[in-house]
Amino acid sequence: MSEPFDIHDHRHQLKQLRESSDTGLYDNRDGVSCPVCAAVFDRLFILRGRTQQFPENDGARFCLLNQDDGVYLFRH
Numbered sequence: 001m002s003e004p005f006d007i008h009d010h011r012h013q014l015k016q017l018r019e020s021s022d023t024g025l026y027d028n029r030d031g032v033s034c035p036v037c038a039a040v041f042d043r044l045f046i047l048r049g050r051t052q053q054f055p056e057n058d059g060a061r062f063c064l065l066n067q068d069d070g071v072y073l074f075r076h
C-alpha cells in the first residue's frame with residue numbers, strides 16, 4: 001500500500017540537485033521515508049516525460065511510485 005507523495009510537503013527536507021522540465025533529482029537530507037516501503041530513501045528521481053530513460057542504477061534497491069504528474073523513483 002503506497003501513499004501519494006507530494007514533493008512540496010517535503011521541500012525543506014529534500015535538497016534539489018537537478019531540475020529540468022522533465023526530470024527532478026533530490027537528495028534526502030532529513031530521513032524522509034519512502035511512501036512505498038516506509039524505509040528511509042537516499043535519492044528521489046522524478047520522471048515527468050512520457051518517454052524517459054531510467055537513470056543508471058548502481059544496484060541499489062529502489063521503489064517506484066506512479067503518480068499523475070510523473071513516475072517517482074526512490075533509490076535506497
Ligand SMILES: [Zn+2]
Nearest residue numbers: 034036037063
Ligand atoms: Zn522504498
